[in-house]
Amino acid sequence: MNAKQDLDHQQQQQPGDHDSDQDLPIQSRLRRGLDQQQLLQPADHGSDQDVPLQPQRRPRGFAAAVAAGGGSAVAKGRKEREKEKERTKLRERHRRAITSRMLAGLRQYGNFLLPARADMNDVLAALAREAGWIVEPDGTTFRPSPAPASSIPAAPPPPPPTQLAPFPIRSSDSPLSATSLKNCSIKASLDSQAALLRIDESLSPTSFDSIVVAERDIKSEKYANASPINSPDCVGHDQLMRESTDHKANYAGTSYVPVYAALTSGIINSYCQLVNPEAVRQELRHLKSLSVDGVVVDCWWGIVEGWSPCKYNWSGYRELFTILQEFELKLQVVMAFHENGGNGSGDMPISLPKWVLEIGKDNQDIFFTDREGRRNTECLSWGIDKERVLKGRTGIEVCYDFMRSFRTEFGDLFEEGLISAIEIGLGASGELKYPSFPERMGWRYPGIGEFQCYDKYMQKNLRLAAQSRGHLFWARGPDNAGHYNLRPDETGFFCDKGDYDSYYGRFFLHWYAQTLIDHADQILSLTNLALEGTEIIAKIPAIYWWYRTASHAAELTAGFHNPTNQDGYASIFNMLKKHSVTIKFMCCGPQASIQENEEALADAEALSWQVLNTAWESGLRVAAQSTLPCDVRETYTKILEIAKPRNDPDRHLLSFFTFQQQLSPIIIQREMFLSDLDNFIKCMHGETGSDVQG
Numbered sequence: 001m002n003a004k005q006d007l008d009h010q011q012q013q014q015p016g017d018h019d020s021d022q023d024l025p026i027q028s029r030l031r032r033g034l035d036q037q038q039l040l041q042p043a044d045h046g047s048d049q050d051v052p053l054q055p056q057r058r059p060r061g062f063a064a065a066v067a068a069g070g071g072s073a074v075a076k077g078r079k080e081r082e083k084e085k086e087r088t089k090l091r092e093r094h095r096r097a098i099t100s101r102m103l104a105g106l107r108q109y110g111n112f113l114l115p116a117r118a119d120m121n122d123v124l125a126a127l128a129r130e131a132g133w134i135v136e137p138d139g140t141t142f143r144p145s146p147a148p149a150s151s152i153p154a155a156p157p158p159p160p161p162t163q164l165a166p167f168p169i170r171s172s173d174s175p176l177s178a179t180s181l182k183n184c185s186i187k188a189s190l191d192s193q194a195a196l197l198r199i200d201e202s203l204s205p206t207s208f209d210s211i212v213v214a215e216r217d218i219k220s221e222k223y224a225n226a227s228p229i230n231s232p233d234c235v236g237h238d239q240l241m242r243e244s245t246d247h248k249a250n251y252a253g254t255s256y257v258p259v260y261a262a263l264t265s266g267i268i269n270s271y272c273q274l275v276n277p278e279a280v281r282q283e284l285r286h287l288k289s290l291s292v293d294g295v296v297v298d299c300w301w302g303i304v305e306g307w308s309p310c311k312y313n314w315s316g317y318r319e320l321f322t323i324l325q326e327f328e329l330k331l332q333v334v335m336a337f338h339e340n341g342g343n344g345s346g347d348m349p350i351s352l353p354k355w356v357l358e359i360g361k362d363n364q365d366i367f368f369t370d371r372e373g374r375r376n377t378e379c380l381s382w383g384i385d386k387e388r389v390l391k392g393r394t395g396i397e398v399c400y401d402f403m404r405s406f407r408t409e410f411g412d413l414f415e416e417g418l419i420s421a422i423e424i425g426l427g428a429s430g431e432l433k434y435p436s437f438p439e440r441m442g443w444r445y446p447g448i449g450e451f452q453c454y455d456k457y458m459q460k461n462l463r464l465a466a467q468s469r470g471h472l473f474w475a476r477g478p479d480n481a482g483h484y485n486l487r488p489d490e491t492g493f494f495c496d497k498g499d500y501d502s503y504y505g506r507f508f509l510h511w512y513a514q515t516l517i518d519h520a521d522q523i524l525s526l527t528n529l530a531l532e533g534t535e536i537i538a539k540i541p542a543i544y545w546w547y548r549t550a551s552h553a554a555e556l557t558a559g560f561h562n563p564t565n566q567d568g569y570a571s572i573f574n575m576l577k578k579h580s581v582t583i584k585f586m587c588c589g590p591q592a593s594i595q596e597n598e599e600a601l602a603d604a605e606a607l608s609w610q611v612l613n614t615a616w617e618s619g620l621r622v623a624a625q626s627t628l629p630c631d632v633r634e635t636y637t638k639i640l641e642i643a644k645p646r647n648d649p650d651r652h653l654l655s656f657f658t659f660q661q662q663l664s665p666i667i668i669q670r671e672m673f674l675s676d677l678d679n680f681i682k683c684m685h686g687e688t689g690s691d692v693q694g
Contacts, residue, residue: 090501093565104609113649254686257643258293258656260332262625265298265340266348272303272316277323284327291681294330294420296658297321298430301337301402306353309391309398312405321413331413332537332658334423335403336430338379352377356390363389365455368435371477376452378428378435382519383457396522403530414534423537423584424527426520427559431541431586432572434516436557437484445590446545446600447485448494449557451477453512465511474504481557488546494553500563501551509561513568516559517575524579537623538576540569540611542586548601569611573618582621582655585611587642588635608642616652625658636680643684657684 103123106112112126125135135141263283269275287295297320304312324331341349351357360366360377366384367375384395393401403422413419428435436449443449453462454477466475478499480492488494499505520538527536543555555562562568576583587608592600615622624642626635643654682688 090565097564101606104613107647107649109647251640251644251683251686252688254644255653256686257654257684258330259291259681259684260294260296260330260656260658261287261292262296262658262660263298265300265350267320268300268303268316269348270303270306270350272306272313274316274319277319280320280323281326284323284329288327288329290678291685292329293656294332295324296332296334296423298334298336298340299406300340300350301335302339302350302352304405305398305402307355309353309355309393310401312402312409314406314409318409321410321418325416325418330420331418332421332423333406333419334430335399335406335425337399337402337425338428338430339377352380356380359390365457366390366395367455368452369454369458370441370450370452371454371481373454374441375455376435376438376441378438379425381452381455381457382515383455383459383461385519385522387457396526399523400526400530403527407530419534421535421537421582422527422531423539424523426523426538427516429541431539432516432520433541433543433558433560434512436559437554441484443484445592446554446596446602448482448488448491448546448553450484451481451512451557453477453515458515461515462508462511466507469507471504471507474507478505478508488549488551488553491553494549494551494556496550498551500553500556501565509556512556513559513561513571517572520572521575521578524576524581528579535582536579537582537584539584539586539625540572542588542604542607542611544604544607545590545597545600545602547603547607567610567614569614570618573615573620577618577620582623583615584623584625584658585615587624587639588626612642612652616650621655622652623655623657626660633676636676636683640680640683 099120103114103118106123106126107114112123112130114122114126121139125139125141128135128141132144133141134144263280267275267280274280284295297317299317304314304317306313321331336350339349339351356366357377360375364375366380366389367377368379368381369375380395382395384390386394386396388394390398403424407414410419423430426432434452436452437443437447453459459475462477463472463475466472478493480499481494482491488498489496491498493499493505500509524536524538541558543558543560546553547555550564552560552562552564552568555568560568560572573583585608588604592602597604612622624639626639639657639659643657645652679688
């Protein structure tokens with residue numbers, strides 16, 4: 001019923017009231033076109049046919065926000081929710097990182113045979129079994145039934161149910177017998193028990209991963225009596241401790257790990273001529289006497305194609321490889337697409353091809369560029385991988401043509417099996433990384449380095465990536481990332497809670513790292529075409545300074561998006577796995593003192609642990625190389641621990657190891673060096689019973 005019909009109905013019921021004063025406001029409201037319910041409410045107070053008023057719904061959600069404070073309140077609420085989601089993600093990533101480190105420590109140092117995808121239930125079960133409890137597959141846990149009283153002497157009272165009895169840590173290589181600790185009495189006081197691990201019965205598996213080991217720098221003397229093995233009542237404990245400390249690793253009968261020696265770059269001059277064939281023969285004879293399996297030779301793009309494009313000169317390398325055939329040594333060849341000697345290495349300087357440098361004079365954007373516009377001629381920018389700026393060829397095509405020429409020139413050596421593998425140079429120093437630490441531009445250890453993405457081709461790719469995300473204003477490098485020699489906490493980008501973990505920061509770092517992955521992916525795809533059937537090697541750097549910070553700044557500038565809340569190596573290794581590549585990890589880095597490494601919050605062991613285990617979990621073959629000459633005994637011991645990890649339940653091994661061999665006669669004549677090197681190689685081959693003597 002509309003408003004006019006309702007008015008006529010009222011006039012029929014009360015004909016005398018149509019001229020009432022109440023009609024005036026009703027007619028006035030009709031003329032104004034108000035709602036019919038507002039119109040009818042004051043019209044007829046006593047009629048039983050009034051139209052009922054519809055209850056108004058209370059606005060909710062977006063409408064309520066608009067009614068209360070407008071669209072700005074909605075946007076503010078949405079932003080707060082997004083921030084809270086990000087904070088939740090960060091907390092979860094941090095928790096997972098802590099859990100991962102705990103599991104790694106238990107595997108490496110506690111001899112716990114935890115599965116690769118262990119959870120806290122596995123950890124609790126392992127701890128309970130170590131303490132002498134029985135844990136069944138369904139989780140039922142109980143103490144073992146005691147033997148009859150007549151068969152064993154009276155045992156000391158059991159510990160309280162809220163904690164585990166203290167137990168000595170044993171080595172898998174020198175296990176302690178039950179009789180060795182039979183007379184050790186458990187007399188540790190409650191104060192000393194605070195240093196031991198306790199597991200409360202009410203502790204849930206999910207809360208276990210929040211356990212944090214604090215006060216790591218407390219001196220061990222404070223808890224000298226925490227373990228019963230240090231008690232004066234323990235018979236022969238001094239002897240046991242000496243046996244555990246002095247025990248030498250036994251490598252006799254272990255798996256065979258091949259050892260290669262990297263020859264110096266100076267044996268071939270810039271005209272691709274073998275400098276001193278007789279000195280090479282003498283050196284190879286020396287290596288053969290040490291039972292070295294083979295040698296590694298760098299084939300430099302700047303020498304072979306040094307003067308004219310597509311004009312390859314392999315004469316010096318042909319002569320060298322012929323000499324190698326005489327000694328029946330295996331050969332690994334490096335396709336070196338970078339320059340040599342530019343970072344103070346002391347080697348013979350080898351530049352990029354002369355014709356490439358001529359192009360660079362007119363188009364400097366073919367080289368990597370930092371924020372200040374300084375060009376780095378160590379290698380070509382990955383921005384020209386698909387740009388025809390090299391005499392009609394792209395950056396990828398010149399690499400492919402070089403490898404195809406090598407395969408054609410030395411096809412007979414491939415057929416004979418002399419060439420066992422080819423290593424592909426994928427970046428600065430032949431390693432998969434950006435040239436972020438150039439000494440020629442003033443970088444010194446342990447500087448964070450700088451991003452190398454400011455040539456016009458890389459900037460073009462960055463704009464396309466930002467446009468595809470719908471945020472064109474992100475098409476820029478970070479303006480608060482500092483310079484080469486700053487610390488992370490001296491920048492706004494790399495400091496704790498810095499911009500590296502903002503929306504823009506994560507976008508930029510992902511693009512920066514993905515560009516590295518895409519470059520390697522394209523190179524390796526063509527490598528498999530040019531060198532089909534040959535083992536391919538890719539070199540991974542060891543960038544371990546600032547590893548104990550949240551941002552891992554040095555890794556970020558080098559192209560590895562590996563902060564504490566993300567694994568930056570998994571995506572790289574998945575790509576390498578697609579091409580069946582063997583990774584060669586550089587297990588040493590810049591020379592630095594212990595104090596310098598401590599100030600740089602460096603952690604080479606933790607980085608090695610992450611890289612090696614991530615690669616093994618990805619199904620990759622793993623090798624290693626020492627960047628320093630192997631004339632230090634401690635170097636040998638560390639390499640052996642990496643090559644043959646004794647506590648690895650999966651029994652992973654290195655595929656091979658490469659050390660830097662020097663032609664200096666002073667080193668060759670050192671009997672101590674020869675003895676250590678010979679013993680080291682025998683340990684790698686599994687032919688000796690102990691590691692390098694200290």
